Amino acid sequence: MKKKILVGSLFLVLFALLVGCGSKSEEKKLTIGATPVPHAELLNLIKDDLAKEGITLEVKEFTDYVQPNIAVSNGDLDANFFQHLPYLENFCKEQNIELASIATIHVEPLGLFSKKYTSLDQLPDGARIAVPNDPTNEGRALLLLQAHDLITLSETASLEGTVNDITSNPRNFEFSELEAAQLPRILDDFDGAIINGNYALEADLSPAEDALLVEGAESPYANIIAVKKGDEKREDLAKLVEVLQSEKVEKYILDNYKGGVLPAFSK
Numbered sequence: 001m002k003k004k005i006l007v008g009s010l011f012l013v014l015f016a017l018l019v020g021c022g023s024k025s026e027e028k029k030l031t032i033g034a035t036p037v038p039h040a041e042l043l044n045l046i047k048d049d050l051a052k053e054g055i056t057l058e059v060k061e062f063t064d065y066v067q068p069n070i071a072v073s074n075g076d077l078d079a080n081f082f083q084h085l086p087y088l089e090n091f092c093k094e095q096n097i098e099l100a101s102i103a104t105i106h107v108e109p110l111g112l113f114s115k116k117y118t119s120l121d122q123l124p125d126g127a128r129i130a131v132p133n134d135p136t137n138e139g140r141a142l143l144l145l146q147a148h149d150l151i152t153l154s155e156t157a158s159l160e161g162t163v164n165d166i167t168s169n170p171r172n173f174e175f176s177e178l179e180a181a182q183l184p185r186i187l188d189d190f191d192g193a194i195i196n197g198n199y200a201l202e203a204d205l206s207p208a209e210d211a212l213l214v215e216g217a218e219s220p221y222a223n224i225i226a227v228k229k230g231d232e233k234r235e236d237l238a239k240l241v242e243v244l245q246s247e248k249v250e251k252y253i254l255d256n257y258k259g260g261v262l263p264a265f266s267k
Contacts, residue, residue: 028236029056033068033080036061037201038106038253038261039223043081045252046243053239063181065134066091072228073097079237081105082198084221086136086159098229103241104222104264106253108197110140111211115187120148120212125171127191133177135160140221141194142166148213201260208259222264 030050034040043059050057060077062068068080069091083091085101092099117123131141139161145151152168153161163175178186183193184203197207207214215221225244227237243249245265253261 027056028054029058030078030236030240031058031060031076032240033060033062033071033077033082035063035065035068035082035198037198038108038257039081039198042105042244042249042252045249046240046246049243049246049248050239053243055236055239057240065180069095069097069099069226072099072226075228078231079225079227079240081223081225083226084136084223086140086221087134088224088226090135090160099226100229100232101224102227102232102237103225103245105225105244105249106264107215107219107222107262108201108260109207109211109215109219109262110137110144110194110196110221111200111205111207111214112144112192112194113184113187113200113205113211114190114192116191117212123171123192123212126174127171128174128176130176130178130183130186130190130193131163132180132183132194132196134180135162137180137196138162138177144194144213144215197260201257206258206260 032043034043040059040061043057047057062082065083065087068077068082069088071077072080088099088101112129114123132138136159139157139159142151142153142161142163142165146153150171151166151173154165154167157165163177176190180196181199183195184199184205187193192212195205200207225237225241231237250263250265253263
Protein backbone atom coordinates (compact mmCIF):
# COMPACT_ATOMS: atom_id res chain seq x y z
CA MET A 1 0.00 0.00 0.00
CA LYS A 2 2.83 2.38 0.93
CA LYS A 3 4.50 1.58 -2.40
CA LYS A 4 1.32 2.47 -4.29
CA ILE A 5 1.04 5.76 -2.42
CA LEU A 6 4.72 6.52 -3.08
CA VAL A 7 4.44 5.68 -6.78
CA GLY A 8 1.26 7.73 -7.03
CA SER A 9 2.93 10.70 -5.36
CA LEU A 10 5.93 10.49 -7.67
CA PHE A 11 3.60 10.34 -10.66
CA LEU A 12 1.81 13.49 -9.52
CA VAL A 13 5.12 15.31 -9.02
CA LEU A 14 6.34 14.30 -12.46
CA PHE A 15 3.01 15.29 -14.00
CA ALA A 16 3.17 18.69 -12.34
CA LEU A 17 6.71 19.22 -13.59
CA LEU A 18 5.74 18.26 -17.13
CA VAL A 19 2.74 20.58 -17.08
CA GLY A 20 4.91 23.38 -15.73
CA CYS A 21 7.50 22.88 -18.46
CA GLY A 22 4.80 22.82 -21.07
CA SER A 23 3.29 26.08 -19.88
CA LYS A 24 6.70 27.74 -19.89
CA SER A 25 7.34 26.62 -23.45
CA GLU A 26 4.06 28.21 -24.48
CA GLU A 27 4.95 31.57 -22.95
CA LYS A 28 6.00 34.15 -25.52
CA LYS A 29 8.45 36.97 -24.98
CA LEU A 30 9.25 39.90 -27.20
CA THR A 31 12.38 41.98 -26.69
CA ILE A 32 12.13 45.35 -28.42
CA GLY A 33 14.83 48.02 -28.65
CA ALA A 34 13.68 51.63 -28.50
CA THR A 35 14.85 55.15 -27.86
CA PRO A 36 13.31 56.57 -24.66
CA VAL A 37 10.81 59.19 -25.86
CA PRO A 38 8.25 58.50 -27.15
CA HIS A 39 9.10 54.98 -28.33
CA ALA A 40 9.86 53.26 -25.02
CA GLU A 41 7.00 55.15 -23.38
CA LEU A 42 4.52 53.84 -25.94
CA LEU A 43 5.85 50.29 -25.60
CA ASN A 44 5.60 50.40 -21.82
CA LEU A 45 2.05 51.67 -22.22
CA ILE A 46 0.99 48.44 -23.95
CA LYS A 47 2.79 45.88 -21.77
CA ASP A 48 -0.40 44.88 -19.96
CA ASP A 49 -2.32 44.60 -23.23
CA LEU A 50 0.25 42.19 -24.62
CA ALA A 51 0.35 40.26 -21.36
CA LYS A 52 -3.37 39.54 -21.82
CA GLU A 53 -2.41 37.96 -25.15
CA GLY A 54 0.19 35.77 -23.47
CA ILE A 55 3.15 37.88 -24.57
CA THR A 56 5.73 39.30 -22.18
CA LEU A 57 7.24 42.51 -23.51
CA GLU A 58 10.77 43.55 -22.54
CA VAL A 59 11.83 47.03 -23.61
CA LYS A 60 15.54 47.77 -23.96
CA GLU A 61 16.37 51.46 -24.25
CA PHE A 62 19.04 52.87 -26.58
CA THR A 63 20.26 56.42 -26.99
CA ASP A 64 21.77 56.06 -30.47
CA TYR A 65 20.54 55.17 -33.96
CA VAL A 66 23.05 52.41 -34.72
CA GLN A 67 23.00 49.66 -32.08
CA PRO A 68 19.24 48.93 -32.23
CA ASN A 69 19.51 47.89 -35.88
CA ILE A 70 22.67 45.84 -35.33
CA ALA A 71 20.97 44.07 -32.41
CA VAL A 72 17.96 43.12 -34.52
CA SER A 73 20.22 41.87 -37.30
CA ASN A 74 22.21 39.77 -34.80
CA GLY A 75 19.04 38.32 -33.28
CA ASP A 76 19.57 40.00 -29.90
CA LEU A 77 16.29 41.89 -30.37
CA ASP A 78 13.02 40.74 -31.93
CA ALA A 79 12.37 44.23 -33.31
CA ASN A 80 13.16 47.88 -32.78
CA PHE A 81 11.15 51.07 -32.70
CA PHE A 82 13.01 54.36 -33.20
CA GLN A 83 13.49 55.21 -36.89
CA HIS A 84 11.76 56.11 -40.13
CA LEU A 85 11.90 54.09 -43.34
CA PRO A 86 14.41 56.25 -45.28
CA TYR A 87 16.88 55.90 -42.40
CA LEU A 88 16.33 52.13 -42.21
CA GLU A 89 16.83 51.66 -45.94
CA ASN A 90 20.02 53.73 -45.96
CA PHE A 91 21.37 51.95 -42.88
CA CYS A 92 20.76 48.50 -44.36
CA LYS A 93 22.50 49.52 -47.56
CA GLU A 94 25.55 50.88 -45.73
CA GLN A 95 25.83 48.00 -43.25
CA ASN A 96 24.86 45.25 -45.72
CA ILE A 97 22.14 43.84 -43.46
CA GLU A 98 18.53 42.92 -44.18
CA LEU A 99 15.80 44.44 -42.03
CA ALA A 100 12.21 45.23 -42.93
CA SER A 101 9.41 47.50 -41.75
CA ILE A 102 6.18 45.87 -40.61
CA ALA A 103 4.18 48.95 -39.54
CA THR A 104 4.13 52.72 -39.22
CA ILE A 105 3.20 54.11 -35.81
CA HIS A 106 3.78 57.85 -35.52
CA VAL A 107 5.51 60.93 -36.89
CA GLU A 108 7.85 63.08 -34.83
CA PRO A 109 7.94 66.43 -36.60
CA LEU A 110 11.51 67.66 -36.99
CA GLY A 111 11.99 71.32 -36.08
CA LEU A 112 14.40 74.25 -36.02
CA PHE A 113 14.98 75.31 -32.39
CA SER A 114 16.83 78.21 -30.84
CA LYS A 115 17.64 79.33 -27.30
CA LYS A 116 18.54 82.83 -28.52
CA TYR A 117 15.63 83.73 -30.79
CA THR A 118 11.87 83.30 -30.58
CA SER A 119 10.94 83.77 -34.23
CA LEU A 120 12.39 83.04 -37.64
CA ASP A 121 12.54 86.75 -38.43
CA GLN A 122 14.96 87.29 -35.54
CA LEU A 123 17.43 84.74 -36.88
CA PRO A 124 20.32 86.88 -38.21
CA ASP A 125 22.14 86.62 -41.50
CA GLY A 126 25.18 84.41 -41.02
CA ALA A 127 23.47 82.46 -38.22
CA ARG A 128 25.23 79.28 -37.14
CA ILE A 129 22.86 76.34 -37.53
CA ALA A 130 23.53 72.74 -36.51
CA VAL A 131 21.93 69.87 -38.43
CA PRO A 132 21.96 66.07 -37.96
CA ASN A 133 24.92 64.40 -39.66
CA ASP A 134 23.32 61.06 -40.59
CA PRO A 135 22.38 60.94 -44.28
CA THR A 136 18.59 60.78 -44.15
CA ASN A 137 18.05 63.19 -41.27
CA GLU A 138 20.47 65.77 -42.68
CA GLY A 139 18.62 65.68 -45.99
CA ARG A 140 15.35 65.95 -44.14
CA ALA A 141 16.59 68.99 -42.20
CA LEU A 142 17.75 70.75 -45.35
CA LEU A 143 14.46 70.02 -47.09
CA LEU A 144 12.68 71.73 -44.18
CA LEU A 145 14.77 74.87 -44.73
CA GLN A 146 14.20 74.72 -48.47
CA ALA A 147 10.44 74.39 -47.96
CA HIS A 148 10.56 77.78 -46.22
CA ASP A 149 12.74 79.39 -48.94
CA LEU A 150 15.76 79.74 -46.67
CA ILE A 151 18.07 77.71 -48.93
CA THR A 152 17.94 75.99 -52.31
CA LEU A 153 19.25 72.50 -52.96
CA SER A 154 20.56 71.18 -56.26
CA GLU A 155 18.05 69.38 -58.48
CA THR A 156 20.05 66.19 -58.07
CA ALA A 157 19.89 66.29 -54.26
CA SER A 158 17.84 63.42 -52.86
CA LEU A 159 16.50 62.67 -49.41
CA GLU A 160 20.15 62.08 -48.53
CA GLY A 161 21.27 65.58 -49.48
CA THR A 162 24.03 67.31 -47.51
CA VAL A 163 25.22 70.89 -47.06
CA ASN A 164 27.35 70.31 -50.17
CA ASP A 165 24.11 70.20 -52.19
CA ILE A 166 23.14 73.75 -51.20
CA THR A 167 23.16 75.95 -54.34
CA SER A 168 21.66 79.08 -52.82
CA ASN A 169 22.04 80.40 -49.28
CA PRO A 170 20.86 84.04 -49.39
CA ARG A 171 21.17 84.56 -45.64
CA ASN A 172 24.65 83.04 -45.49
CA PHE A 173 23.83 80.52 -42.79
CA GLU A 174 26.83 78.57 -41.50
CA PHE A 175 26.02 74.88 -41.10
CA SER A 176 27.61 72.37 -38.73
CA GLU A 177 26.87 68.65 -39.10
CA LEU A 178 26.64 66.88 -35.72
CA GLU A 179 25.30 63.61 -34.32
CA ALA A 180 21.52 63.87 -33.90
CA ALA A 181 21.57 62.93 -30.21
CA GLN A 182 24.01 65.77 -29.39
CA LEU A 183 21.93 68.57 -30.89
CA PRO A 184 19.81 69.47 -27.83
CA ARG A 185 22.94 69.60 -25.67
CA ILE A 186 24.78 72.04 -27.94
CA LEU A 187 21.83 74.31 -28.64
CA ASP A 188 23.25 77.06 -26.41
CA ASP A 189 26.36 77.18 -28.60
CA PHE A 190 24.50 77.83 -31.86
CA ASP A 191 21.94 80.27 -33.16
CA GLY A 192 19.73 77.34 -34.02
CA ALA A 193 19.66 73.58 -34.46
CA ILE A 194 17.36 71.28 -36.39
CA ILE A 195 16.46 68.52 -33.93
CA ASN A 196 14.64 65.23 -34.32
CA GLY A 197 11.33 65.11 -32.49
CA ASN A 198 12.27 62.38 -30.02
CA TYR A 199 15.46 64.15 -28.92
CA ALA A 200 13.58 67.45 -28.68
CA LEU A 201 10.99 65.89 -26.38
CA GLU A 202 13.69 64.37 -24.18
CA ALA A 203 15.12 67.89 -23.77
CA ASP A 204 11.68 69.32 -22.87
CA LEU A 205 11.41 71.08 -26.21
CA SER A 206 8.00 71.00 -27.85
CA PRO A 207 8.12 70.97 -31.67
CA ALA A 208 4.61 72.43 -31.74
CA GLU A 209 5.29 75.24 -29.26
CA ASP A 210 9.04 75.96 -29.26
CA ALA A 211 10.24 75.42 -32.83
CA LEU A 212 10.86 78.33 -35.20
CA LEU A 213 10.06 75.93 -38.05
CA VAL A 214 8.45 72.51 -37.87
CA GLU A 215 7.41 69.77 -40.27
CA GLY A 216 3.72 69.34 -40.89
CA ALA A 217 1.62 66.28 -40.07
CA GLU A 218 1.97 65.20 -43.70
CA SER A 219 5.66 64.38 -43.19
CA PRO A 220 6.59 61.11 -44.93
CA TYR A 221 9.05 60.25 -42.15
CA ALA A 222 6.77 58.04 -40.06
CA ASN A 223 8.46 55.97 -37.36
CA ILE A 224 8.27 52.24 -37.94
CA ILE A 225 8.61 48.84 -36.32
CA ALA A 226 11.68 47.18 -37.87
CA VAL A 227 12.37 43.44 -37.82
CA LYS A 228 14.85 41.03 -39.33
CA LYS A 229 13.89 40.12 -42.87
CA GLY A 230 11.97 36.85 -42.78
CA ASP A 231 10.20 37.70 -39.50
CA GLU A 232 7.55 39.91 -41.11
CA LYS A 233 4.74 37.35 -40.64
CA ARG A 234 5.45 36.28 -37.07
CA GLU A 235 2.20 36.18 -35.09
CA ASP A 236 3.67 37.72 -31.94
CA LEU A 237 5.00 40.69 -33.92
CA ALA A 238 1.63 41.08 -35.64
CA LYS A 239 0.01 41.26 -32.21
CA LEU A 240 2.54 43.93 -31.18
CA VAL A 241 1.54 46.03 -34.19
CA GLU A 242 -2.16 45.52 -33.50
CA VAL A 243 -1.82 46.78 -29.94
CA LEU A 244 0.40 49.73 -30.93
CA GLN A 245 -2.04 50.81 -33.63
CA SER A 246 -4.92 50.98 -31.18
CA GLU A 247 -7.27 53.74 -30.08
CA LYS A 248 -5.60 53.63 -26.67
CA VAL A 249 -2.19 54.50 -28.14
CA GLU A 250 -3.64 57.08 -30.53
CA LYS A 251 -5.38 58.86 -27.65
CA TYR A 252 -2.25 58.73 -25.49
CA ILE A 253 -0.18 60.31 -28.26
CA LEU A 254 -2.66 63.13 -28.84
CA ASP A 255 -3.19 63.79 -25.13
CA ASN A 256 0.43 63.72 -23.99
CA TYR A 257 2.78 65.07 -26.67
CA LYS A 258 1.07 68.35 -27.62
CA GLY A 259 1.82 68.04 -31.31
CA GLY A 260 5.37 66.80 -30.78
CA VAL A 261 4.22 63.36 -31.87
CA LEU A 262 1.42 62.62 -34.32
CA PRO A 263 -0.24 59.23 -34.99
CA ALA A 264 0.62 57.77 -38.40
CA PHE A 265 -2.43 55.51 -38.30
CA SER A 266 -6.11 56.00 -37.54
CA LYS A 267 -8.72 53.84 -35.86
